[in-house]
Amino acid sequence: MAGSSQKDRKKVDVSIQHECPLNLLPREIWSMIATMVASNLIEDLFNMQMTCKVFLGAASSDAVYKHATMSYKPLVHFLVYLDRPERRFLDRCVEVGNVDAILRQGFMEYFRFGRCDKGMELFARASTEGSVEACYLCATLLLCDHEDEEEVQTGVQMMEVIRISGQLESCSKFFRDIFNDFMVFFKMFASE
Template identity: 80%
Template sequence: MAGSSQKDRKKVGVFVQHECPLNLLPREIWSSIAVMVASNSIEDLFNMQATCKEFLGAASSDAVYKHATMSYKPLAHFLLHLDGPERRFLDRCVEVGNVDAILRHGFVEYLRFGRRDKGMELLARASTEGNVEAGYLCAMLLMFDHEDEEEVKRGVQMMEVIRISRKLESCSKFFRGVFNDAIVLLLEMFASE
């Protein structure tokens, strides 16, 4: 009889609604976390977005793209390895006004694609929004890569502003690193062929 009573029992579906632990924190906190992730690694941001819908939503907000930094990647990296997800990431960052991305996009436009006007426009924009490295690069390009005397003078004036702000040494150190990174990337590129 014990076996028959088990057969007579009806199967009852129990529906238990669980609160997703990710929903317990406000979206602003997840967005702040996503900004920190994006500041350390574009790849980690992509991985975060692929994890779940909550992370995708938080990691896709304009705030993430506006405040993400790319300084952990060598500037020269953007000259050689800018396609696929990284390119879309950079474009979205530029679209929302990310100054770090505007510098990199201007650098690529000017040096890789030879679009001097577009590159200078982007570098000047990043410089006016407070990116000292963009101002330094802009000044250097105006002084040494332009024949127009007025542009050369403007480059000298920009360099003087950077010198007065006592950022000249950090900028020159930054760009020594850029050129060292470019040499390393070029050697890697030629070694893989």
């Protein structure tokens, strides 16, 4: 009997010695760190998730996907690689209401797949959530539809709101950059 109590004591000592020091910080702190990582580079978030169970749990939380920014990643990157981890990352971000992701998904629906109604719905959703770029794109597309006078008028009103906010030039630059990325993309495929 004396031998069995020593075995039990050893088991307890081993589990205490191997307690993960990462568990000393609350999960919320690790989630905040993971959000910052995701905002810098998606690949770093994937690497963080593969490191350990603590990081996997923290980096997989909805808060991380809701607040991650994707502006450093060219939009065309998401349009081309539908089967890559970035695409699944974008889908998850849209699910939890990430405004950057909703804008990118709307762009893909409208321009890549030709589902204009779905694209406009996503642009309107992102615009409602505070994306000035989505509002600008929505207004521009409404202004291009010369057949529906009511939509053109809505587009004019939206563009006026953006102009008054002082963000018209930054929105124009955002979309010039996107279309420059598209030109590079098309030249790349044309040369193959």
